[in-house]
Each structure stands twice: as C-alpha cells, then as structure tokens.
Amino acid sequence: xxxxxxxxxxxxxxxxxxxxxxxxxxxxxxxxxxxxxxxxxxxxxxxxxxxxxxxxxxxxxxxxxxxxxxxxxxxxxxxxxxxxxxxxxxxxxxxxxxxxxxxxxxxxxxxxxxxxxxxxxxxxxxxxxxxxxxxxxxxxxxxxxxxxxxxxxxxxxxxxxxxxxxxxxxxxxxxxxxxxxxxxxxxxxxxxxxxxxxxxxxxxxxxxxxxxxxxxxxxxxxxxxxxxxxxxxxxxxxxxxxxxxxxxxxxxxxxxxxxxxxxxxxxxxxxxxxxxxxxxxxxxxxxxxxxxxxxxxxxxxxxxxxxxxxxxxxxxxxxxxxxxxxxxxxxxxxxxxxxxxxxxxxxxxxxxxxxxxxxxxxxxxxxxxxxxxxxxxxxxxxxxxxxxxxxxxxxxxxxxxxxxxxxxxxxxxxxxxxxxxxxxxxxxxxxxxxxxxxxxxxxxxxxxxxxxxxxxxxxxxxxxxxxxxxxxxxxxxxxxxxxxxxxxxxxxxxxxxxxxxxxxxxxxxxxxxxxxxxxxxxxxxxxxxxxxxxxxxxxxxxxxxxxxxxxxxxxxxxxxxxxxxxxxxxxxxxxxxxxxxxxxxxxxxxxxxxxxxxxxxxxxxxxxxxxxxxxxxxxxxxxxxxxxxxxxxxxxxxxxxxxxxxxxxxxxxxxxxxxxxxxxxxxxxxxxxxxxxxxxxxxxxxxxxxxxxxxxxxxxxxxxxxxxxxxxx
Numbered sequence: 159x160x161x162x163x164x165x166x167x168x169x170x171x172x173x174x175x176x177x178x179x180x181x182x183x184x185x186x187x188x189x190x191x192x193x194x195x196x197x198x199x200x201x202x203x204x205x206x207x208x209x210x211x212x213x214x215x216x217x218x219x220x221x222x223x224x225x226x227x228x229x230x231x232x233x234x235x236x237x238x239x240x241x242x243x244x245x246x247x248x249x250x251x252x253x254x255x256x257x258x259x260x261x262x263x264x265x266x267x268x269x270x271x272x273x274x275x276x277x278x279x280x281x282x283x284x285x286x287x288x289x290x291x292x293x294x295x296x297x298x299x300x301x302x303x304x305x306x307x308x309x310x311x312x313x314x315x316x317x318x319x320x321x322x323x324x325x326x327x328x329x330x331x332x333x334x335x336x337x338x339x340x341x342x343x344x345x346x347x348x349x350x351x352x353x354x355x356x357x358x359x360x361x362x363x364x365x366x367x368x369x370x371x372x373x374x375x376x377x378x379x380x381x382x383x384x385x386x387x388x389x390x391x392x393x394x395x396x397x398x399x400x401x402x403x404x405x406x407x408x409x410x411x412x413x414x415x416x417x418x419x420x421x422x423x424x425x426x427x428x429x430x431x432x433x434x435x436x437x438x439x440x441x442x443x444x445x446x447x448x449x450x451x452x453x454x455x456x457x458x459x460x461x462x463x464x465x466x467x468x469x470x471x472x473x474x475x476x477x478x479x480x481x482x483x484x485x486x487x488x489x490x491x492x493x494x495x496x497x498x499x500x501x502x503x504x505x506x507x508x509x510x511x512x513x514x515x516x517x518x519x520x521x522x523x524x525x526x527x528x529x530x531x532x533x534x535x536x537x538x539x540x541x542x543x544x545x546x547x548x549x550x551x552x553x554x555x556x557x558x559x560x561x562x563x564x565x566x567x568x569x570x571x572x573x574x575x576x577x578x579x580x581x582x583x584x585x586x587x588x589x590x591x592x593x594x595x596x597x598x599x600x601x602x603x604x605x606x607x608x609x610x611x612x613x614x615x616x617x618x619x620x621x622x623x624x625x626x627x628x629x630x631x632x633x634x635x636x637x638x639x640x641x642x643x644x645x646x647x648x649x650x651x652x653x654x655x656x657x658x659x660x661x662x663x664x665x666x667x668x669x670x671x672x673x674x675x676x677x678x679x680x681x682x683x684x685x686x687x688x689x690x691x692x693x694x695x696x697x698x699x700x701x702x703x704x705x706x707x708x709x710x711x712x713x714x715x716x717x718x719x720x721x722x723x724x725x726x727x728x729x730x731x732x733x734x735x736x737x738x739x740x741x742x743x744x745x746x747x748x749x750x751x752x753x754x755x756x757x758x759x760x761x762x763x764x765x766x767x768x769x770x771x772x773x774x775x776x777x778x779x780x781x782x783x784x785x786x787x788x789x790x791x792x793x794x795x796x797x798x799x800x801x802x803x804x805x806x807x808x809x810x811x812x813x814x815x816x817x818x819x820x821x822x823x824x825x826x827x828x829x830x831x832x833x834x835x836x837x838x839x840x841x842x843x844x845x846x847x848x849x850x851x852x853x854x855x856x857x858x859x860x861x862x863x864x865x866x867x868x869x870x871x
Contacts, residue, residue, distance in 0.1 A: 180199045180200055184201060184283060184284050184285070185201045185281075185282065185283035186198070186281070186282050187199075187202045187280075188278050188280050189218060189279045190277070191276060191279070193217055193218045193232065193235050193236065193239070193279075194218070195210075195214050195215065195217075195218065195220070197210070197214075202283070206222075207221075208221045218232055219231075219232060227249065227251045230247060231247065234266050235279055235281070238266045238276075239276060239279050242268045244265070244266060246264070246265060248261070248263055249261075261285070261289070262283050262284070262285060262286070263283070263284040264282070264283050264284075265281070266279055266281050267279070267280050268280075298322065298323075298326065299464070302319075302322055302464055302467050302468075306318045306322060307468075307474065309475075310474060310475045311475060312339075312340065312359060313359050313360065316359035316468075316472065317362070318468075319331070319333055319360070319443060319465075320332065320360040320361055320443075323362075323445060324362040324363060324364045327445065327457070328445040329449060330362070330444075330445075330446040331361065331362050331363075331443065332358065332373075332443070332444045333358075333359050333360045333441065333442075333468075334358050334359065334387065334443075334444070335356065335357055336357075337355055337378070339440045339441060339472070341480075341483070342477070342479035342480025342481075342483050344438065345438065345440065352383060353380045353381065353382055353383065354380070354383070354387070354388045354391055354392075355378055355379070355381075356381060356387065356441060357376065357377070358374065358376065358378070360375070361373075381409075382412060384408060385405065385409040385412075386399045386409065386428060387430045387442045390430035390432045390442050391432055391441075393432075394432050394439060395432070396430065396431050396432070396461060397429065398429055399427075399428050400426060400427045400428060401420075401424050401425040401426070424448065425446055425448060426449060426450060427446075427452035428446045428447070428453075429444070430442055430443070430444050430445075431445070431462060431464075434469055435469040435470045435472065440469055440472050440476065443461075443464075443465050443468065494525055498525040499527055499814075500525070500527040500531075501531065501745060502532060502533040502610070502611040503533055503535075503666070503742040504717060505525050505717070505740065505742045506716075506718045506740075507721070507739060508725060508738070509523070509739075510672075510725065510729070510733065510736065510737040510738075512672070512735050512737075520539060520540025520541070520542065520550055520602065521540075521736040521737065521738040522538050522539075522554070523537045523538075523668065523738045523740045524555055524558060524559065526562045526563075528562065528565060529565060529819075529854060529867070530612070530811065530819060531610075531612065531747060531811055532608055532609060532610045533608070533609050533611075534562045534607070535606075535740060536558050536562075536604065536605070536607075536668075537669065537738055537740055538551070538554060538555075538602055538603060539671060539738070540601075541601045541602060550582065553578075553582065554575065554578070554604070557575055558604070561574050562606075565856030567608075567617070568606040568607065568608060568617055568619035569619045569653040569654055569655045571606055572620075572621045572643065575621070576644075576646045576649060576653075579601065579646040579647040580647060580649045583601075601647035602621075603620075603622040603670075604620075604622075604623055605619070605626070605640075606618070606619055607666070609666070611746050611747045611813075612811065614659055614661070614746050616659075616666065618638055618655065618656050618658070619654065619656070620640045620641070620642045620643060621646045621653060622644055622645030622646070623670075624669065624670075624671055625639070625640045625642065626638045626668050627666075627667040627669075627693060628666055629693045629694055634694075635691075635693065635694045636690075637686060638658060639656060641656060662744055662746035663744065665720075665741060666741070666743075666744065667693060667739070667740070667741055667742075668740040668742070669737070669738065670739075672738075673685065673689065673724070673728055673729070673739055674686050674688070674728070676728055676734070685728065688727070689724065692724055693720070693724065696719075696720050696723045696724075717743060720741055721741055724739060724741075725737070725739065747811065747813060751778075752812075753809065753810045754807060754808070754809045756805060756806070756807050757795065757799075757807065757808055759798075759799050759802075759803075759806055760799065761796070761799055763799075764791075764792055764799070767791050770808075771787050771791045771808070771810060772784045772787070772788060774810055775816075780812070780816060783816050783870065786850065786868055787816065787818060789845060790818045790850065791818060791820075792842075793843065793845070793846050794808075794818065794820035794846070794864050794866070795808060795820055796842070797820075797842070797864070798821075798822040801824065801826060802823065802861070802862075803822055803823040803824040803861070805821075805822070806823075807820070809821070815851070815867050815870055816867070817865060817866070817867050818865065818866050819864070820863070820865075821858070821864075823861040824861055824862065827855045846866050849868075850866040850867055850868050851868060852866070852867045853865060853866040853867065
C-alpha cells in the first residue's frame with residue numbers, strides 16, 4: 159500500500175505537470191513581464207526553429223525572422239502583463255521555421271505569484287490553418303458564384319476569373335481560349351502531338367512582375383504539346399509544374415521574351431487547369447505562384463472547382479455569342495445594303511443591335527423605289543429578340559416589299575401585313591382558332607410612308623409605331639399627326655393614312671422605339687421631343703432650288719453625320735434595345751421635268767398623244783427614246799380609251815429614268831396574254847413589257863394608272 163501511495167504522489171507531482179507541458183500537442187510558451195522567454199515546450203521550439211536553451215532570457219521577438227509579422231503578438235504580451243487580464247489574438251503569418259503561411263489562434267493569460275501579482279504570461283498557440291483555408295476556399299467559391307459570369311461577354315467573364323484568384327490564390331493568372339470558342343463555334347479536339355493555338359482573353363498579376371503580359375490581350379500564342387497548358391487541354395486534367403522541371407523550362411525557353419521576363423524569378427509552382435463545360439474543352443487557365451507557399455492538393459481541388467464554374471459561364475457566353483452572331487448575320491443580310499436606286503429622297507440610315515442579354519431584336523427598315531419616281535420608307539419592330547425575331551423580321555420585310563411592288567396605299571399595305579402576322583401566329587400556335595394568343599410571340603409594329611417628289615406629298619400609315627419627325631427647311635420641327643393604328647397581329651381593326659405636303663429639303667426621321675425610349679427615365683414623348691431638338695440644332699444647311707441644277711443650293715449637313723449626332727445624343731453607352739433610324743431629305747421634281755395632258759375618250763386623240771410625247775422628248779433632249787415612247791403611249795392610251803373610263807390623262811416624267819403614265823377612271827387592270835397567230839390584236843402590252851425596263855399598275859382613289867419605265871443612256 160505504501161508503494162502505491164508513493165507512485166500516485168509521483169504521478170501527481172511536478173514531474174507530471176512538466177511532462178504534460180513539454181508533450182502538449184500545441185505550442186506553449188512562458189514569458190516574464192518584460193517579454194523575456196522563460197519556458198518553451200517541444201512544439202514551440204519546433205515552430206520557432208530554435209532550441210529552448212538559445213531563447214531563454216532573450217526578449218521576444220528574438221529568434222523571429224524579419225519577414226514574419228510579430229508586432230501583434232508582442233503587443234498582446236504587453237497588454238496581458240500590464241492589465242492582468244487574459245487575451246485572445248489571431249494572426250495569419252508563416253511560422254518562423256516554415257515557409258507556408260498559417261493561421262494562429264493565440265491564448266494568453268497572466269501567471270500570478272503567491273502574493274497575487276502578475277509575474278509571467280503564458281501563451282498557447284493553436285494552428286488553425288486547415289480551418290482557415292477551408293473557410294477561405296468556401297469564401298472564394300461563394301464569391302465566384304456572384305462575381306464570375308455577371309455578363310455574357312467572353313472577355314469580361316475571363317477577366318472576372320483572373321481577378322478573383324489574384325492575389326489571394328495566385329500571384330499571376332491567365333485565361334486563354336481556343337480560337338473557335340471566340341467565334342462561338344464548337345472547338346475541334348487537338349491532336350495528341352499537335353501544337354495548340356490559344357487566344358489570350360484575360361490576365362492579372364498581384365505584383366509589378368507580370369510575365370503573362372508578354373502576350374497582350376487578344377493576341378494568340380502557339381503552345382507546344384509538351385507545355386503545361388497544352389497537356390492540360392489534351393488530357394483534360396490539371397497539370398502541376400514549377401521552375402526546374404524539364405518540360406516547364408523547355409516551354410519557357412521556347413519563348414525568348416517570356417524567358418527574359420522570368421530571368422531571376424523562381425516560379426515555385428504553377429497549375430494549368432482546363433476549362434471544360436458540358437464535355438467540351440474551351441481553353442485553359444494558368445495559375446502561377448512565386449511565393450514560397452506552393453500549391454497543394456486542396457489548392458488543386460479549389461482551382462478545378464473555380465475553373466469548372468468559369469468554364470460553364472464561358473460556354474454560356476460562347477453559346478450566346480454564336481446565337482447573337484447568327485441572328486445579327488441574318489438580320490444584316492435582310493437589311494438594305496448600299497444606297498437605294500431612287501432620286502425622290504437622300505437617305506442615310508443606322509441599325510444598332512443591343513449588346514444586352516436579350517440578344518438581337520427584330521428592328522428593320524427599308525427604302526423601296528416605287529413607280530412614278532416615288533419612294534416607300536419603312537421602319538418596323540418585331541416583338542422579342544433572337545433568331546426567331548430576326549426570322550420574323552425577314553418575312554415581314556419581304557412581305558412589305560411584295561405589297562409595295564403592287565403599289566398598295568399605306569393603309570391597305572398594313573392591313574395585308576396584319577393578316578400575314580395573324581397567319582404566322584396561327585402557324586406557331588397549337589390551336590389555330592386561338593391565333594390572337596400566339597400573336598404575342600410574333601406581334602410587330604410598322605410604319606409605312608410614301609413620298610411623291612412630283613406632288614411633294616408624304617402619305618403615312620402606322621401600326622402601333624411612333625410617328626415620323628419632320629425638320630422643315632426653315633428649321634421648324636413637328637411630329638406628323640398620324641392616326642396610330644393597332645400593332646400588327648391584333649386583326650380586325652382598320653388603319654388610316656395621313657397626308658402632308660412638304661417643302662423641298664424637308665428632313666423626315668423614321669425610327670424605332672429603342673431610340674426614343676433608350677433610358678428608364680425617358681418615355682416616348684420625351685424621347686421624340688429630344689430627337690426633334692437634336693435634329694433641329696444639327697441642321698445648318700438649307701435647300702434653295704432643285705436637284706435638277708436650277709437655282710442656288712446650300713449643301714446641308716451630311717445625313718451620315720446627322721445619324722451619328724442623333725445616336726450620340728439619345729443613346730446610352732450600352733443600349734438595352736435595338737435601334738433603327740432612317741433620315742430622308744426630300745427632293746422635288748420641278749414642272750420642267752413633268753408634263754401632263756388630259757385626253758378625251760376618242761381614238762383620234764392617240765396620234766395627237768404620240769405627237770405631243772415626241773415633241774416633249776425633243777425638248778428634253780431624249781430623241782433616242784422617241785421610238786419606244788411612241789409605241790408605249792399609243793398602246794396605253796388606246797387601252798385606256800377602249801377598256802377604261804373618263805377622265806384619261808397622259809403624264810411623262812423625266813427623272814433618272816423616263817416614265818410614261820396613263821391614268822383613267824376604271825379600276826380594271828390589264829394583263830399580258832399570248833396572242834394567237836390569227837388574232838389582229840393583243841400584242842401591245844407584250845411589246846411594252848419587252849421594250850421597257852419595267853411596267854405595272856397602281857390603283858388610285860378614282861381609278862388606276864398604267865406606267866412604263868425606260869432606262870436613259
């Protein structure tokens with residue numbers, strides 16, 4: 159019994175306490191009130207990298223390297239010694255004996271003597287690095303969820319990834335994509351031994367040293383198959399490398415500029431992470447460290463997770479780029495190209511697609527030459543965005559051109575266009591009887607205007623579209639008071655026309671709502687008023703005279719420049735909707751280039767009509783057109799007398815072409831027919847069609863007009 163008592167006393171004595179102190183699994187140290195080392199356990203000695211005997215009696219921070227932050231720990235020791243109160247202190251620095259940064263939780267408490275005075279300070283250091291890095295990784299992933307992929311722009315998405323990882327995770331980061339991805343295409347798989355061409359989208363550096371900047375943003379570089387980026391792309395796995403590795407040094411040496419930039423710098427570790435989304439390899443992210451703390455297994459996992467999230471955003475941007483490029487190419491192929499072949503107006507136009515996520519819209523415009531030297535001006539807007547909107551826009555534009563070709567008045571043209579939209583909606587709807595429900599997907603607005611340079615009349619009809627803005631030659635502005643009808647696709651409601659007589663040189667502005675409603679603070683009325691002011695202040699020129707060269711003429715401001723002025727004044731940097739703008743400056747045909755004769759319904763007047771027409775051609779200096787004109791006048795006047803009704807009128811127009819028109823009071827249209835050998839007639843219109851460049855019929859309120867057009871040499 160005595161022996162057992164002695165053993166218990168020995169185990170509970172100072173030796174047991176000493177053993178517990180020395181063998182503790184965390185760092186424990188004791189300092190006097192002057193911050194001199196008094197005791198260190200084994201773990202503390204390992205952390206310091208100095209034996210206890212070399213530190214006893216020395217003042218902290220003796221033994222701590224200069225690059226280790228010790229000021230907070232020293233202040234905590236002083237505070238506990240002075241106040242006698244325990245303290246908790248957290249620091250993030252490397253251990254004096256190590257190279258990797260650690261997170262430390264330090265517990266400090268006062269040690270009192272028998273009289274209760276503070277005679278020492280005890281300190282226990284807990285290495286919480288794993289928990290700290292786990293929290294940091296979660297924080298990075300959480301930030302990645304909201305900071306990567308904020309837009310559908312490839313460059314911006316790549317830069318967001320680079321900015322996220324530097325400097326908290328790497329000293330340098332670059333993001334390179336395959337060339338096909340930049341175009342929105344599916345990338346082809348690289349061969350096992352082939353070079354890989356990548357385009358630099360983004361890079362970031364946490365220091366002034368920036369080796370990747372040797373390759374500028376947007377530049378391409380060829381990566382040999384042994385290089386870490388090429389290996390990562392080929393294998394689909396993360397590749398680790400560092401200075402001194404054979405493949406790494408060989409790759410750096412293959413690019414003299416990069417080798418020069420890296421001279422004297424030690425790359426402690428580098429990871430090349432492939433960007434893979436939906437089974438498709440898009441590019442590679444390269445992360446590089448020059449710090450002593452190299453990438454470890456946890457860093458690999460984080461890098462792969464970040465790359466996976468970024469790759470998904472990049473692929474979304476790629477798909478958006480492909481769809482946007484397709485829609486834009488489709489839309490551009492459907493919009494007018496180059497100047498229109500007409501002389502009624504001078505025209506300049508702009509189409510500006512939105513760069514928002516909604517994609518390319520269905521805005522369109524057109525300038526359509528019409529008979530009688532007239533011109534049709536069209537602007538429209540299809541509901542929605544993307545390829546579907548562009549395709550619908552193309553169908554509507556084709557329909558407008560077809561309907562305009564038969565010279566329908568603006569209100570009738572919109573009525574036929576309204577029927578077409580209803581049919582399109584019915585085709586897309588599962589229930590054809592409920593076509594109006596589907597119309598929401600293919601609805602559109604449209605404005606159609608016809609300008610006649612002879613009468614100088616502008617006839618306008620609108621289907622839910624903003625009215626044109628006019629700038630008169632004297633600088634006054636006004637909005638055409640057009641009766642705005644329902645949007646296309648409603649059906650069953652009529653459209654109305656508005657006629658305005660314009661002075662020559664009037665500026666007519668047609669546009670889509672994306673121009674006047676470009677900001678949330680601006681409604682359509684405010685936008686139209688701003689457009690009118692911009693057009694008025696930008697016009698310093700004024701017409702006097704005609705395009706035929708008579709009179710004097712002051713050259714106006716270029717319409718191309720006026721378009722740019724309007725877009726600059728009304729649009730923000732990143733418009734939220736597509737914009738179409740058409741500026742047309744009216745011209746007029748003076749009386750000297752138009753001759754009109756009223757004819758009685760008598761066959762004897764046909765010869766007189768031919769004589770008058772030939773005489774007028776001689777006056778205009780167009781003798782070479784006399785033969786064909788005689789035949790056209792004879793045929794058209796004869797048909798009007800035989801099949802038409804009073805009043806009959808012959809009109810010749812000398813413009814860029816020679817136009818012959820015969821009007822009568824009947825609405826019956828002639829048509830071509832193939833005469834039999836035994837027929838004495840029926841060949842006149844066939845000859846007219848063969849000898850002229852074009853001919854046709856347009857209906858008027860009081861009948862019809864048959865016209866034929868000849869090219870002039």
